[in-house]
Amino acid sequence: MFVSYTFIVFLAILFVLYYLIPKGGQWAFLLAASLLFYGSADVRYLVFIVLTSITVYGAARGLGQKRSRKRAIVISCLIVNIGILAVVKYTNFVLQNLNYIRESAGGEPLALVNLIVPMGISFYTFQAVGYLIDVYRGKYAAEKNYFRFLLFISFFPQLIQGPISRYDHLSETLYQRHDFNGRQVLAGLERILWGYLKKLVIADRIGVAVAALSDSPRYYTGVYVLVNMLFYAVQIYADFSGGIDITIGIAQVFGVRVRENFIRPYFSKNLAEYWRRWHISMGAWFKDYVFFPCATSRPVRKINSFCKRHFGRAVARRSVLYISTVVVWLSTGIWHGAEWRFVVWGLLNGFILLASEECIPLYKRFHRRFSRLSATVFYRGLQVVRTFLLTSALNLFDVYGSVRRTFRQFAHMFTQWGRRALTGEELLGLGLTPGDYAVLVLGVLLLFGVSMCERKGSVRERINEKPYILRYAVVVGMFFCVLLFGTYGQGYDVQQFIYNQF
Numbered sequence: 003m004f005v006s007y008t009f010i011v012f013l014a015i016l017f018v019l020y021y022l023i024p025k026g027g028q029w030a031f032l033l034a035a036s037l038l039f040y041g042s043a044d045v046r047y048l049v050f051i052v053l054t055s056i057t058v059y060g061a062a063r064g065l066g067q068k069r070s071r072k073r074a075i076v077i078s079c080l081i082v083n084i085g086i087l088a089v090v091k092y093t094n095f096v097l098q099n100l101n102y103i104r105e106s107a108g109g110e111p112l113a114l115v116n117l118i119v120p121m122g123i124s125f126y127t128f129q130a131v132g133y134l135i136d137v138y139r140g141k142y143a144a145e146k147n148y149f150r151f152l153l154f155i156s157f158f159p160q161l162i163q164g165p166i167s168r169y170d171h172l173s174e175t176l177y178q179r180h181d182f183n184g185r186q187v188l189a190g191l192e193r194i195l196w197g198y199l200k201k202l203v204i205a206d207r208i209g210v211a212v213a214a215l216s217d218s219p220r221y222y223t224g225v226y227v228l229v230n231m232l233f234y235a236v237q238i239y240a241d242f243s244g245g246i247d248i249t250i251g252i253a254q255v256f257g258v259r260v261r262e263n264f265i266r267p268y269f270s271k272n273l274a275e276y277w278r279r280w281h282i283s284m285g286a287w288f289k290d291y292v293f294f295p296c297a298t299s300r301p302v303r304k305i306n307s308f309c310k311r312h313f314g315r316a317v318a319r320r321s322v323l324y325i326s327t328v329v330v331w332l333s334t335g336i337w338h339g340a341e342w343r344f345v346v347w348g349l350l351n352g353f354i355l356l357a358s359e360e361c362i363p364l365y366k367r368f369h370r371r372f373s374r375l376s377a378t379v380f381y382r383g384l385q386v387v388r389t390f391l392l393t394s395a396l397n398l399f400d401v402y403g404s405v406r407r408t409f410r411q412f413a414h415m416f417t418q419w420g421r422r423a424l425t426g427e428e429l430l431g432l433g434l435t436p437g438d439y440a441v442l443v444l445g446v447l448l449l450f451g452v453s454m455c456e457r458k459g460s461v462r463e464r465i466n467e468k469p470y471i472l473r474y475a476v477v478v479g480m481f482f483c484v485l486l487f488g489t490y491g492q493g494y495d496v497q498q499f500i501y502n503q504f
């Protein structure tokens with residue numbers, strides 16, 4: 003929805019009215035705009051988000067009861083809201099698997115159901131659930147004004163694809179009065195244009211080639227699987243981080259601060275570091291609300307005690323880590339989608355993280371033995387390349403759409419390398435022209451250059467310290483870059499953001 007003429011007009015009107023209305027009504031105006039935005043996608047979606055807001059708000063306000071009552075309130079509310087999410091997203095997945103079993107036994111298949119899956123339900127449900135748990139833990143008091151809480155979970159820039167904000171962070175600026183600030187607005191526009199450049203110039207352009215490679219997996223084998231893997235790595239980063247840039251930029255235009263969700267993830271040296279840099283809010287949510295509660299839960303403590311008595315402290319410590327990690331990554335996979343490919347993707351991430359944890363003593367011995375080598379830029383570069391290839395290979399599950407096809411194509415990358423040469427003619431057959439490839443090369447180099455510069459601090463902050471003429475030149479330059487080189491379909495029907503499906 004961010005990439006349409008309608009949304010741009012909607013945003014421009016909001017911007018003008020926001021700074022004209024009385025300052026005390028700005029947050030209420032944002033609430034009305036957010037509900038209008040969400041309802042315009044499908045008015046039935048409003049029923050779900052309002053139901054979530056009412057139940058979570060009521061539960062949080064009811065936590066003034068005695069301790070035993072608090073636990074019952076929280077558990078009941080979690081069952082309702084996680085249950086809604088599970089029913090609308092996973093009912094057909096369960097039915098499909100039951101049908102597979104029934105048909106294998108000669109039975110009749112069950113009919114699938116046609117359920118509404120509200121846009122962004124995973125994001126706003128997790129945000130609301132995190133708020134409730136934080137209130138239960140005493141991190142902050144429950145919000146007394148229902149409509150302010152409704153704005154917290156429905157704030158339109160982050161409703162589609164996150165980030166998953168925490169109440170104490172977002173509320174710092176969400177409800178404040180904001181005077182027009184030209185410097186702040188210009189910085190927000192810079193961020194929005196940077197996001198559109200990533201999305202329209204890079205992600206949607208290279209997405210044409212990814213679609214061509216993915217739709218003909220039997221033809222594009224061998225080296226073309228590697229090409230597809232690398233192309234998709236560029237696409238998903240430019241698409242998802244571009245969407246987050248637009249979110250943060252829109253919020254900044256209205257004076258609201260939304261936290262970063264990406265910190266140069268492709269510069270990570272291992273998978274654990276990658277997940278601390280990619281979709282940061284999701285990783286933090288699973289760590290705080292799934293990993294730690296699982297690790298300290300009564301069943302896991304009993305397993306820990308059993309292992310300690312029979313196998314020793316080291317095994318007991320590992321049992322907690324193993325169980326909690328598997329639960330987190332199984333949940334993460336299921337959260338991404340109701341398909342086995344996401345389940346396998348999540349479990350593989352967990353397995354690799356656990357294997358890396360077991361190899362830490364070997365890493366330490368290697369670094370002690372080859373301390374001079376491990377300190378070199380060359381070695382650190384190899385670590386970065388290794389992690390990039392690993393994460394890109396895991397994303398093949400998203401590219402090829404099924405577990406069987408993904409494993410087959412991954413194997414073909416090694417066994418059918420010489421089956422079809424990587425030629426210019428073949429590359430042009432992917433739907434891209436030489437001009438498209440030139441734009442992509444320049445775009446990727448720009449992304450790489452900005453990421454390299456950001457190691458020494460925010461590029462935007464350094465630009466904002468420059469004279470206005472230079473800052474306006476940057477904004478105008480990005481605007482014309484998007485306008486001239488953006489990929490547009492018929493009627494401005496560009497591709498929606500990849501993470502919309504989650």
